[in-house]
Amino acid sequence: MKYISFFALFSVLxxxxxxxxxxxxxxxxxxxxxxxxxxxxxxxxxAIQSATYAYxxxxxxxxTLFQYYISDLVLLAADGSEVGLSDIELxxxxxxxxxxxxxxxxxxxxxxxxGLRFGLGVKPDLNATDPSNFAANDPLNENEFWNANAxxxxxxxxxxxxxENDGTFDTGLSYHMGSNDLYTTITFAGNFNIDGDGDPQxxxxxxxxxxxxxxxxxxxxxxxxxxRVHGGNxxxxxxxxxxxVSQFELSLx
Amino acid sequence: xxKPRVLGFxxxxxxxxxxxxxxxxxxxxxxxxxxxxxxxxxxxxTTIEGLALGKQLFYDPILSVDSTISCSSxxxxxxxxTDGRSVSVGINGRIGKRNSPxxxxxxxxxxxxxxxxxxxxxxxxxxxxxxxxxxxxxxxPLLISKLRRNENYWPAFQRTFGxxxxxxxxxxxxxxxxAQFQRSLISSDSKYDRVERGEADFTExxxxxxxxxxxxxxxxxxxxHGLPTGECAHCHIPPHFTNQRFFNNGLDEALxxxxxxxxxxxxxxxxxxxxxxxxxxxxxxxxxxxxxxxxGRFNTLKEVISHYNSGGQYAENRNANIFKLGLxxxxxxxxxxxxxxxxxxxxxxxxxxxx
Numbered sequence: 001m002k003y004i005s006f007f008a009l010f011s012v013l014x015x016x017x018x019x020x021x022x023x024x025x026x027x028x029x030x031x032x033x034x035x036x037x038x039x040x041x042x043x044x045x046x047a048i049q050s051a052t053y054a055y056x057x058x059x060x061x062x063x064t065l066f067q068y069y070i071s072d073l074v075l076l077a078a079d080g081s082e083v084g085l086s087d088i089e090l091x092x093x094x095x096x097x098x099x100x101x102x103x104x105x106x107x108x109x110x111x112x113x114x115g116l117r118f119g120l121g122v123k124p125d126l127n128a129t130d131p132s133n134f135a136a137n138d139p140l141n142e143n144e145f146w147n148a149n150a151x152x153x154x155x156x157x158x159x160x161x162x163x164e165n166d167g168t169f170d171t172g173l174s175y176h177m178g179s180n181d182l183y184t185t186i187t188f189a190g191n192f193n194i195d196g197d198g199d200p201q202x203x204x205x206x207x208x209x210x211x212x213x214x215x216x217x218x219x220x221x222x223x224x225x226x227x228r229v230h231g232g233n234x235x236x237x238x239x240x241x242x243x244x245v246s247q248f249e250l251s252l253x
Numbered sequence: 254x255x256k257p258r259v260l261g262f263x264x265x266x267x268x269x270x271x272x273x274x275x276x277x278x279x280x281x282x283x284x285x286x287x288x289x290x291x292x293x294x295x296x297x298x299t300t301i302e303g304l305a306l307g308k309q310l311f312y313d314p315i316l317s318v319d320s321t322i323s324c325s326s327x328x329x330x331x332x333x334x335t336d337g338r339s340v341s342v343g344i345n346g347r348i349g350k351r352n353s354p355x356x357x358x359x360x361x362x363x364x365x366x367x368x369x370x371x372x373x374x375x376x377x378x379x380x381x382x383x384x385x386x387x388x389x390x391x392x393x394p395l396l397i398s399k400l401r402r403n404e405n406y407w408p409a410f411q412r413t414f415g416x417x418x419x420x421x422x423x424x425x426x427x428x429x430x431x432a433q434f435q436r437s438l439i440s441s442d443s444k445y446d447r448v449e450r451g452e453a454d455f456t457e458x459x460x461x462x463x464x465x466x467x468x469x470x471x472x473x474x475x476x477x478h479g480l481p482t483g484e485c486a487h488c489h490i491p492p493h494f495t496n497q498r499f500f501n502n503g504l505d506e507a508l509x510x511x512x513x514x515x516x517x518x519x520x521x522x523x524x525x526x527x528x529x530x531x532x533x534x535x536x537x538x539x540x541x542x543x544x545x546x547x548x549g550r551f552n553t554l555k556e557v558i559s560h561y562n563s564g565g566q567y568a569e570n571r572n573a574n575i576f577k578l579g580l581x582x583x584x585x586x587x588x589x590x591x592x593x594x595x596x597x598x599x600x601x602x603x604x605x606x607x608x
Contacts, residue, residue, distance in 0.1 A: 172573030231471030
């Protein structure tokens with residue numbers, strides 16, 4: 001018994017030691033870089049629940065949830081190579097006490113870059129996996145799938161609407177989108193240098209209103225058939241999805 | 254022959270562990286294939302000794318100030334570790350505020366514990382009931398001195414946590430032992446699981462309920478097209494039938510967010526927007542865990558389903574997925590039948606979990 005317990009401790013320490021040994025001095029060229037994912041509503045900081053937002057049809061909204069997955073986040077280097085930052089991230093805004101900025105931190109080799117790319121949604125090979133294959137705290141096991149063993153929900157927009165302007169936000173809006181057909185690659189061009197000295201802050205902004213309305217075409221939230229998209233009626237969602245895809249912005253600050 | 258280098262390593266190890274007696278070896282509590290593994294805290298792996306000690310503590314009224322109430326008084330194994338009351342009753346018949354939740358698969362809830370999420374893990378959760386005046390009504394210093402003097406418990410704590418002197422025994426050790434036992438409470442052999450594994454088939458009615466629960470009407474497969482969607486699996490997501498997040502599911506009308514009687518999650522976050530939101534409960538063994546909701550207001554699953562079917566009461570933070578479902582009485586009954594397939598009698602009867 002005594003011996004075994006030492007062995008267990010030994011292996012723990014050994015793993016830790018190994019990790020230390022693995023530390024690779026050439027990685028010192030890597031710069032710890034934070035990417036901000038910012039959420040907005042009509043170009044203002046998205047405030048979950050606490051703000052009352054005007055909707056173009058005259059209704060008012062309280063946002064309750066805005067989230068999306070991105071896959072294969074990469075930086076495009078000036079020499080034509082690609083630097084993979086992450087396979088998958090879930091960016092979620094649902095907390096009235098949190099701000100509208102989600103941050104992710106990566107090790108990025110110093111150098112010149114000409115752009116950034118990601119896929120909006122869960123890429124097909126991951127979308128075919130069972131959430132339970134991932135650790136309980138993995139972004140792919142964050143309870144964002146359609147049912148027990150089905151594909152992931154790529155993006156969600158939820159809000160409560162006051163359609164009648166009577167002060168009650170009693171119409172739930174719930175748009176859940178996702179399918180391999182919807183998976184879309186988004187590429188930004190923009191020159192920046194990362195060397196640890198005055199590096200730009202990379203900010204990826206998504207605007208919840210712009211996914212629902214592009215100023216000309218507005219999703220008709222008063223139509224009972226358009227208050228919910230869950231799974232099958234994705235045809236209704238393609239309109240929102242299309243706008244969601246096209247409104248992302250990258251800024252260097 | 255042990256090589257000197259290795260010997261040196263042992264010496265370092267001994268010092269690192271503070272020259273404490275050896276700890277018992279961790280054991281792997283077996284977990285079903287189709288669950289993502291429990292995330293064990295590094296400083297509290299399960300051991301045979303810890304498991305046995307935790308179980309003993311769970312069933313022992315020594316934890317309450319007058320030795321009348323044990324954890325199991327409110328978490329009975331035959332009721333999937335609930336107590337059958339709308340709200341719990343503690344020492345001297347004191348009435349609590351909330352309904353006792355079941356503990357099946359509690360080790361998988363890695364985000365927060367309690368209806369309002371006020372505990373982060375099982376280790377710290379266990380510290381609450383002991384001192385709660387409505388539950389075990391005790392004080393930790395008193396309990397710890399009882400346990401230190403106890404001829405059965407002290408050696409068990411000593412063995413489990415490698416303690417030398419009695420003053421080393423703290424509430425943390427009680428929490429850790431209870432956590433080890435509770436992490437072993439795993440339910441994965443309900444009819445639902447057997448159907449998922451291809452070992453059983455739903456009856457027609459269960460199948461209908463399953464289709465409503467999981468919104469199969471929305472699926473490309475036309476079999477269930479035209480059926481109402483229950484929207485349940487936005488929040489009650491398998492395999493544990495909870496997404497562990499906080500929602501208002503329309504139980505009480507609140508024209509103002511300030512109107513909620515039990516503000517739930519807001520007790521922890523201090524945000525009025527969380528008023529009246531509670532953590533989605535897991536639904537495993539739910540047919541055994543009546544009455545339902547944080548205050549035990551519904552006596553039957555039928556009442557729960559008719560609540561959801563009605564769309565619930567207005568509050569501006571009622572979740573957008575709670576709305577009038579338009580289920581017929583037969584469809585309501587089918588949902589109830591599906592919920593019954595989450596009963597796992599091998600869990601309830603598991604001798605390892607009983608005293």
